[in-house]
Amino acid sequence: MDNELNQQIGRLEASVSELQKSTDELNNDVKALSAQMNKWGGYGAGLMLLGAVVGWFGTIYFANK
Numbered sequence: 033m034d035n036e037l038n039q040q041i042g043r044l045e046a047s048v049s050e051l052q053k054s055t056d057e058l059n060n061d062v063k064a065l066s067a068q069m070n071k072w073g074g075y076g077a078g079l080m081l082l083g084a085v086v087g088w089f090g091t092i093y094f095a096n097k
Contacts, residue, residue: 069076 072079
């Protein structure tokens with residue numbers, strides 16, 4: 033029983049470690065995206081808005097076919 037519990041704890045620790053690595057990578061990606069958006073100024077937000085609108089119209093158009 034004690035050995036099985038230690039194995040489960042070890043697996044949980046490994047899972048938590050992987051989640052922390054993934055979170056760190058995601059944080060770095062968000063920082064890079066934020067820096068790029070700041071570099072572009074308002075153009076980046078405009079492009080994202082344009083992409084959202086085109087996607088919305090595309091969904092409406094293709095959903096009705």
